[in-house]
Amino acid sequence: MPELPEVETIKNDLEKKVLNRAFINVWSNTKKIIKKDFSNFKKIIKGKKINRIKRRGKNLIISLSDDYYLLIHFKMTGHFIYSSFKEIPKHTRVIFFLDNEKVLALSDVRKFAKINIFTKKELDLELSKLGPEPLTISFSEFKKRMPKKGKIKNILLKQEIITGIGNIYADEILWKCKIHPLTDISQIKDLNNLYKEMKNILKKAIKLRGSSISDYKDLQGEKGTFGDQRKVYRKENLPCPYCQNKIKRIKINNRSSCFCPSCQKI
DNA sequence: CGATTCCCCTGATAGC
């Protein structure tokens, strides 16, 4: 699932491929992904030039000419493929046709992805709901934003507190810090270590071009390799890489959390 | 009003 490192990888690759290109058309067979009437969306998109590519949390932002902004959230299984029209992958839901004979295709098995088109004002309002970026936040700001109480796993996943972390990286960060996912934040003694490992793990994942445990692929259809090095996420009953005890899976708010019950005590 | 549960969706996998 595209979290911060995956979206950052998409952003970096897109900058090299589609900057200053223009959209000549757009097609979709799953119009609910586009959060605007499709014929209006098409009218706006046609002829717009791609000026900038940015990322905010798990969102990709494509700045267009005439002060329009595409806001894309890949949710669980969405990803972009940049290729010729003949090579579009399975489960393609939306195709952006570019002025260089190539397409940007959104593939998304589960159809959860969302694409919005905004003016600057609308975009800013939408983005203001998100917390700061984990890679640039200072420790004092991080500490300030943390609630006084609550389960740490839930806090890491809350996008309005810190934005960009999902289930994979939350589980990996907590394992590295030896913190049980149900630990109340008030009981965490070394917040600075949590802050540091959050950055370390996200940076390492970006270097490895993200995780492809689920459907994520990069623009070229290649997998990220962080998933091969993960320690606990979706590894129930496998040995903990540190102590060899069996990794356990519990449900927190209907989401699974994998952790080592021996290393990560509450 | 904050916390929890449901729902969207499809493919992979488990169990019989």
Next chain:
DNA sequence: TGCTATCAGGGGAATC
């Protein structure tokens, strides 16, 4: 083999 049931989960809506 082939059927059905379960699971994966981001985030918004509904509900407790």
